[in-house]
Amino acid sequence: MGDGDMTPLKRARLASGMTQGETRDKLKAARRRRDKMPPKDASLKRMYTDWEQGRVDPTDWRDELCEVFELPPVALGFVEVVPPPTLEIPSLLEISRLDPEIVEMLEVQTDHYRHMDRKVGSAIIPQTVAHVEHMQNLLRTSLPGQCSALAAVALAEGAALAGWQALDAGDIVKAWNMHDIAKSAAAQGDNPAVLAHVTAQQAYALLDAGRAADAVELVQFANRPDMAGRVPPRLRAWLAAAEAEFLAAAGHHYSALTMLDQAADALPSGDTDPELPYLMLNGTHLARWRGHCLARLGADEAVDDLTSALEGSQVLTSKRAETGLRVDLAFALRSRGDIEGSKQHAQRAADLAGRTGSARQRTRIAKLLAG
Template structure:
């Protein structure tokens, strides 16, 4: 039985018939062949009931549709690789390969992470799950066989950034356990690199997993631990990001005083100007305009009347390629309009959020949209 396929389908809210249509649409868009509609109906049923093995060709399509790994799709346990009788030659070859990874190769790895970040922002995480999995695997291999600290640190930094991105993508597609494990990988890599800023960032994002799971108070503690790790030594943009994260999660936890205090700290810390990338933390996108959107999100959670104006203002200046961020703002606006009893405006934003979320395949946004729709 393919519990992985069934679980991924249900997480999207798809029927088996909808999955058949998605397979056919994928085939049309990518100029590839799939079985007839009648045969696909049989395949989907038999895949889910364990009567037919998912072929590699269909597995590749399903992974892209759902944004899951091959193990998650097939619900397969991770098997240990049996030891060889004499693996020293292989080991030494891998150590030699890792030692030859210079700064140029590390830059190429970081460039690949940036490319995947851009693709994720525009297309959604589901479309690049195979590329992200392969990229992480290559970085882990390089780090595992790098012996000396000078060789390990730059690779560990690259892995910390890539693993945090992979974790956020996994959370977006509903693969919660994979997200948690990737954040743990990012934290270990940051420790290996002696990079407290990367560690704090991974902890801050990991807090969202706890918050989504219904443990916002524990999530607040994790964010505050991240802030203690870097103290005042982190970059101002990262400090503002952590404060804004704390404010949002405090709002979820009902800690109103802590929320407003953290929000004020974020506003006081954020550097001025339109630049949004931190040279020391390329995974951080934050400037005054982004923070205004985030502030609107927090105010919406608090039911504050100022949320609506702040959010519409942020939407007007938002980069149109940030599709997932636009879906998030539309959810925030629906939340803010609901708090004011403006149900027609809330419904309009829920509908637009649903359309945007469908473009990225975001299970996380779909869950939030459904909760908002229930209140209309």
């Protein structure tokens, strides 16, 4: 069974570093704490094998499994992420135009998946993609108008989220295609800020494909000078930081540091802006980003920036963000010669990447541990 075909339960066990026998021992202990008698060892062994291989649903053992792996039910594949009530799509001939209530429901659904993504990562990719397809169908059968334009922007944000999830799961082609949908929708909605954001985010697919120079070209198109007055300050800071990351990956040390300074100058106070629901960027996040860029450049001061960012409580609200931060810190510590410290952060990152299904970070971790 390849990693892509692995059940969430098996993925969680491997990420925890436990053998099946160790897992069964902990399950029996958890069962006894609930004043329930566990089955005989041979029976539990057969049951657990069936659960891991997806042949049987561990209906009566879900609470114990969640306790042993310290994960929510959805991360173990037990509970499908239930979206808010979906909209009934009338037939083509019945549709005339979208209304504000429908647009609001679409935005609420996207925000729901955005928050779930921060908790469980790639586990909700099927639901997010289905949400994008639903919005596409609505737009195909709607008449032009203000609400149609707003729905197009909602589609752009949802498709960009699905694209980012696909990138994290290691599917570069799907990530690129989802961002293409996002760019077309943002253009249809005539929203320069969203268009700039999804275009720059698409460049990460190029970066992960090993095409750093092309990634720089794409992000610079999104962050070109004539866009300065068309996007809010927090997004300007994000675009500058993204450009710095791609420049660092391409080995442009001075230019990367210049863009990081621009990002710091543009960043307003606070964490988010109401007009940018898809963007969370504050001083702690920017410190993490700066450390990531410095780590790519092999700069010794990366360790200080990354350690400071790790101590910021806000970074820990996203397992994906913490994973990336610890991988960066592991690389920076290894460059400094602290092999033991590097391995500790790499192992913790590997555990987190297993829980969120982040193939992107597992690839980076494998390079670290092999070095």
